[in-house]
Amino acid sequence: MKKKLTSRAQDYAQWYNELVQLAGLAENSGVRGCMVIKPYGYAIWEKMQAELDKMFKQTGHENAYFPIFIPKSYLSKEAAHVDGFAKECAVVTHYRLKNSSDGSGVVVDESAKLEEELIVRPTSETIIWDTYKKWIQSYRDLPILVNQWANVVRWEMRTRLFLRTAEFLWQEGHTAHSTKKEAIFETEQMINVYAEFAQNFMAMPVIVGLKSEKERFAGAEETYCIEALMQDGKALQAGTSHFLGQNFAKAFDVRFTNKQGKREFVWATSWGVSTRLMGALIMTHSDDNGLVLPPNLAPFQVVIVPVFKDKKQLEEISSKVNSIKKSLEKIGVSVKYDNRDTHKPGWKFAEYELKGVPLRLTIGPRDIENGTVEIVRRDTLEKKSYAISDFENQVKLILGEIQENLYRNALSFRKDNTYEANTKQEFEELIKKGGFVYAHWDGTSETEELIKQKTKATIRCVPFNTTKKPGKCLYSGKPSEQLVLFAKNY
Amino acid sequence: MKKKLTSRAQDYAQWYNELVQLAGLAENSGVRGCMVIKPYGYAIWEKMQAELDKMFKQTGHENAYFPIFIPKSYLSKEAAHVDGFAKECAVVTHYRLKNSSDGSGVVVDESAKLEEELIVRPTSETIIWDTYKKWIQSYRDLPILVNQWANVVRWEMRTRLFLRTAEFLWQEGHTAHSTKKEAIFETEQMINVYAEFAQNFMAMPVIVGLKSEKERFAGAEETYCIEALMQDGKALQAGTSHFLGQNFAKAFDVRFTNKQGKREFVWATSWGVSTRLMGALIMTHSDDNGLVLPPNLAPFQVVIVPVFKDKKQLEEISSKVNSIKKSLEKIGVSVKYDNRDTHKPGWKFAEYELKGVPLRLTIGPRDIENGTVEIVRRDTLEKKSYAISDFENQVKLILGEIQENLYRNALSFRKDNTYEANTKQEFEELIKKGGFVYAHWDGTSETEELIKQKTKATIRCVPFNTTKKPGKCLYSGKPSEQLVLFAKNY
Numbered sequence: 001m002k003k004k005l006t007s008r009a010q011d012y013a014q015w016y017n018e019l020v021q022l023a024g025l026a027e028n029s030g031v032r033g034c035m036v037i038k039p040y041g042y043a044i045w046e047k048m049q050a051e052l053d054k055m056f057k058q059t060g061h062e063n064a065y066f067p068i069f070i071p072k073s074y075l076s077k078e079a080a081h082v083d084g085f086a087k088e089c090a091v092v093t094h095y096r097l098k099n100s101s102d103g104s105g106v107v108v109d110e111s112a113k114l115e116e117e118l119i120v121r122p123t124s125e126t127i128i129w130d131t132y133k134k135w136i137q138s139y140r141d142l143p144i145l146v147n148q149w150a151n152v153v154r155w156e157m158r159t160r161l162f163l164r165t166a167e168f169l170w171q172e173g174h175t176a177h178s179t180k181k182e183a184i185f186e187t188e189q190m191i192n193v194y195a196e197f198a199q200n201f202m203a204m205p206v207i208v209g210l211k212s213e214k215e216r217f218a219g220a221e222e223t224y225c226i227e228a229l230m231q232d233g234k235a236l237q238a239g240t241s242h243f244l245g246q247n248f249a250k251a252f253d254v255r256f257t258n259k260q261g262k263r264e265f266v267w268a269t270s271w272g273v274s275t276r277l278m279g280a281l282i283m284t285h286s287d288d289n290g291l292v293l294p295p296n297l298a299p300f301q302v303v304i305v306p307v308f309k310d311k312k313q314l315e316e317i318s319s320k321v322n323s324i325k326k327s328l329e330k331i332g333v334s335v336k337y338d339n340r341d342t343h344k345p346g347w348k349f350a351e352y353e354l355k356g357v358p359l360r361l362t363i364g365p366r367d368i369e370n371g372t373v374e375i376v377r378r379d380t381l382e383k384k385s386y387a388i389s390d391f392e393n394q395v396k397l398i399l400g401e402i403q404e405n406l407y408r409n410a411l412s413f414r415k416d417n418t419y420e421a422n423t424k425q426e427f428e429e430l431i432k433k434g435g436f437v438y439a440h441w442d443g444t445s446e447t448e449e450l451i452k453q454k455t456k457a458t459i460r461c462v463p464f465n466t467t468k469k470p471g472k473c474l475y476s477g478k479p480s481e482q483l484v485l486f487a488k489n490y
Numbered sequence: 491m492k493k494k495l496t497s498r499a500q501d502y503a504q505w506y507n508e509l510v511q512l513a514g515l516a517e518n519s520g521v522r523g524c525m526v527i528k529p530y531g532y533a534i535w536e537k538m539q540a541e542l543d544k545m546f547k548q549t550g551h552e553n554a555y556f557p558i559f560i561p562k563s564y565l566s567k568e569a570a571h572v573d574g575f576a577k578e579c580a581v582v583t584h585y586r587l588k589n590s591s592d593g594s595g596v597v598v599d600e601s602a603k604l605e606e607e608l609i610v611r612p613t614s615e616t617i618i619w620d621t622y623k624k625w626i627q628s629y630r631d632l633p634i635l636v637n638q639w640a641n642v643v644r645w646e647m648r649t650r651l652f653l654r655t656a657e658f659l660w661q662e663g664h665t666a667h668s669t670k671k672e673a674i675f676e677t678e679q680m681i682n683v684y685a686e687f688a689q690n691f692m693a694m695p696v697i698v699g700l701k702s703e704k705e706r707f708a709g710a711e712e713t714y715c716i717e718a719l720m721q722d723g724k725a726l727q728a729g730t731s732h733f734l735g736q737n738f739a740k741a742f743d744v745r746f747t748n749k750q751g752k753r754e755f756v757w758a759t760s761w762g763v764s765t766r767l768m769g770a771l772i773m774t775h776s777d778d779n780g781l782v783l784p785p786n787l788a789p790f791q792v793v794i795v796p797v798f799k800d801k802k803q804l805e806e807i808s809s810k811v812n813s814i815k816k817s818l819e820k821i822g823v824s825v826k827y828d829n830r831d832t833h834k835p836g837w838k839f840a841e842y843e844l845k846g847v848p849l850r851l852t853i854g855p856r857d858i859e860n861g862t863v864e865i866v867r868r869d870t871l872e873k874k875s876y877a878i879s880d881f882e883n884q885v886k887l888i889l890g891e892i893q894e895n896l897y898r899n900a901l902s903f904r905k906d907n908t909y910e911a912n913t914k915q916e917f918e919e920l921i922k923k924g925g926f927v928y929a930h931w932d933g934t935s936e937t938e939e940l941i942k943q944k945t946k947a948t949i950r951c952v953p954f955n956t957t958k959k960p961g962k963c964l965y966s967g968k969p970s971e972q973l974v975l976f977a978k979n980y
Contacts, residue, residue, distance in 0.1 A: 027621075027624070029556070029557045029617065029620075029621060030561060030564065030617070030620050030621075031557045031559045031560070031561060031608065031617070034557035034558070034559060035557070036554070036555070036556050036557065036621050037554055037555040038554055039552035039553065039554045039636060042552070042553050042554045042555055043552065043553070045555075046553065062529035062532070062533065063529065063532050063533070063536065064526070064527055064528055064529045064532045065526070065527040065532055065535075065659065066519070066526050067519045067521045067524035067525070067526065067657055068524070068558075068610075068641055068643070068657050069521045069524060069580075069657070070521070071520060071521060072587070072596060072598075073595075074520065075587075075596070076595050076596045082587075082596055086586070086587035086588065086589075086596055087586055087587070087588075088585070088586070089585065089586060089587050090559075090582045090584075090585055090608070091582060091583065091584040091585065091586075091587065091598050092580045092581060092582050092583075092610065093581065093582075093583045093584065093598065094580075094581040094583065095578070095579065095580055095581065095645040096576070096577055096578070096579060096581075096645065097562070097565075097572075097576040097577070097579050097581065097609075098576065098577075099576075105563075105566050106562060106565070106566045106572055106576055108562075108581050108583065108607055117598055118521065118580070119587075120558075120582065120610070127519065127520070127521070130519075130520050131517075131519060131520075131526050134517070140832055146529060150641075151558055151640075151641065153558070155585040155586065167557055167558050167559070169555065342630055
């Protein structure tokens with residue numbers, strides 16, 4: 001028998017950890033804080049990558065690759081940047097091992113010490129702007145619209161699979177522009193690309209907004225973000241896009257000759273999403289039976305489980321299944337046929353429920369006779385019998401329904417857990433309860449810090465798309481321009 | 491004006507370095523031995539990745555991701571393995587920076603020293619087999635057919651763009667099997683996948699064979715390889731597939747319960763190709779005018795350059811070009827239309843010749859009148875005028891011809907530069923001249939080393955697909971079972 005998941009109500013964090021491992025998504029490795037992304041988890045990440053990559057290319061970006069190592073002196077060139085990352089840097093100091101003189105094994109060869117230490121990239125602004133200096137002379141060389149898919153390392157003390165790991169996979173876009181306006185346009189465009197991806201592929205509604213100064217990326221002038229609400233009432237920052245102003249251009253002396261022949265500093269943006277999205281995906285849709293995947297990101301959208309007593313029955317079923325599989329694949333539906341005879345149907349049902357496959361199709365000897373199949377939707381667990389030809393026609397429709405249903409459910413969950421607080425007391429009660437809490441804030445880091453100390457809530461963002469309703473800060477009583485979004489967060 | 495390439499005859503190494511940089515493929519970074527892969531170079535690598543990934547999946551493999559760091563103790567568990575890699579390991583010793591007490595900048599925080607040093611992976615057998623231990627209990631868990639796309643670091647002292655860099659990108663397949671036979675089948679299957687890829691996509695003929703013991707992967711029982719001949723008469727190892735026996739299973743104590751209920755060690759393979767293939771591609775086809783790309787790997791197969799005097803002419807041409815572009819894209823041909831008015835047609839011709847675009851299409855006002863286009867093939871530099879409709883029909887044919895022609899040329903170059911040596915003197919003259927030299931060898935590492943000392947030639951492989959003609963070793967006079975392949979190499 002399979003191990004049963006801890007329920008969400010019982011212990012949400014425990015449920016999450018078990019689910020990630022039991023569904024074959026990821027596991028901890030022998031290296032502190034670094035995870036192994038298992039094939040099924042990686043297949044979901046590959047789907048995310050493929051869709052995002054397409055969207056980046058459609059908006060004119062190209063991929064490139066920059067070194068994993070950053071000389072310590074590069075990292076130090078932008079003051080706020082190094083302050084933000086220094087405390088979590090993995091540092092390479094030597095480039096050789098040797099046999100120990102006492103024969104006890106392999107040790108670091110002290111004679112192979114690097115003159116300058118190298119940092120395993122926590123993010124690549126510095127190495128990239130050192131490179132862009134060589135690429136940019138004139139306005140003709142701009143814009144540069146480059147993205148890289150890479151691994152990065154931030155030495156986090158408390159790690160959790162996908163959500164916070166010492167090494168993670170991500171993409172980081174780094175663009176260079178001749179005007180501030182163009183750079184801001186790019187920053188906004190990319191946060192909207194992320195929002196669109198979250199909504200259309202992850203079926204995850206997000207709030208788009210600006211970070212407060214305190215929560216801004218180290219080295220940015222403005223950080224735009226998308227924020228999602230998880231089932232336990234905590235917020236998760238799912239993607240960020242930074243307007244970097246001329247900070248990195250100044251740190252690395254990157255100037256261009258404009259059309260008037262004058263030298264100017266270049267304007268920059270950077271933007272990224274990471275394997276953290278996997279955590280967001282899991283915590284948006286899954287249930288006590290396991291993972292629930294939106295069809296647009298499922299490694300396979302339909303799993304077919306045969307029910308048979310003997311080899312002859314299996315052969316009959318398989319011949320029918322192969323034709324169903326072919327016609328589904330023809331219309332772009334991905335199908336897995338699990339005809340293993342080492343596992344019982346019941347075991348398989350539990351397995352694919354755990355793995356969140358959107359549709360499960362069961363077919364046995366009686367179905368063959370009747371020309372029917374039994375379908376179970378993962379989102380509703382609803383069971384229904386179809387004539388085979390009917391099902392083939394409707395499968396895309398059903399998958400579309402599941403995708404929409406997941407989004408609708410997540411949206412209504414968010415709606416039910418979004419509040420506006422009008423007094424300090426109300427605010428603190430709501431934050432304790434969990435969810436998104438809109439409240440007035442005076443715009444100062446001091447008040448923000450005070451609120452965090454008292455309630456553990458942080459400002460998730462100053463949202464766009466809200467009416468600018470002025471009011472008074474709940475904590476300081478000073479005037480506030482608009483409601484901002486508070487929550488406890490991952 | 492563009493800088494002119496050094497010719498191959500003048501200085502092959504210099505030609506290569508200039509070409510890689512001028513064609514926008516890669517450049518050196520500020521980090522010793524680490525390269526920046528530029529967008530155009532990365533686009534070729536992406537094409538390679540996509541095709542290889544498809545072939546891996548067709549042969550039943552899945553992707554996953556394992557940590558970039560390997561604890562020093564893991565690396566040490568397989569004796570031959572650590573011997574092979576210890577001298578080129580980047581070692582992480584600390585996990586934090588801090589402000590120096592004298593205010594001079596950021597320094598390593600000595601209080602954040604790791605208990606055990608971490609090695610930036612030079613290859614992942616050890617961390618993966620530490621993981622497989624958790625995945626494998628019974629024969630039902632086998633085979634495991636996993637691949638990862640990743641960056642690796644080997645601290646090479648002398649580096650060259652793509653050919654030998656401290657950091658490079660690659661894929662590494664790591665499979666686990668219940669029988670020796672199955673593992674050997676896998677090893678052979680994957681070297682054949684590589685050979686097929688080299689031939690059908692890179693248009694690069696390769697010799698498939700076995701490495702001698704001396705050239706074997708550190709930790710392998712057998713290493714299979716594909717070897718290609720570069721234009722300067724040197725060999726390049728383009729891919730390897732290793733039969734690892736039970737070495738890593740023993741080092742990490744990975745056993746399974748077989749069908750009879752007995753515990754056995756698991757059998758292993760690993761196999762990889764890297765961004766080194768970019769170097770092989772360049773040195774197989776390119777000429778003194780620049781890069782020459784096989785259509786199957788070109789980021790865009792056709793470039794269209796308009797010739798115009800004014801805006802009105804450009805508009806007329808563009809409207810025609812857009813319809814050509816659409817109909818070509820419809821049949822799966824990738825097209826770039828370079829309508830920039832900041833560069834003259836002559837500049838663009840040189841640029842796309844340098845970048846190796848298979849077909850260049852020029853279209854001017856007279857072409858619009860006559861319904862014609864001018865086509866230049868990059869491989870032959872042949873110029874021809876076509877009726878537009880004719881061209882649209884034939885473009886796939888022409889691209890196919892280019893792909894074949896490149897392969898045919900490379901094959902005939904190899905044929906012309908492959909020799910059989912019957913005496914020591916003849917062998918040494920041929921090696922000096924350059925090319926593939928078949929010769930008899932007694933099978934010992936001593937003779938192999940002696941030959942290397944005297945001639946700088948190494949055994950590239952003991953080729954399959956040759957008749958086993960016995961003879962006598964040219965150096966020791968001892969009996970030899972078959973001819974083996976010698977060459978100087980990259």
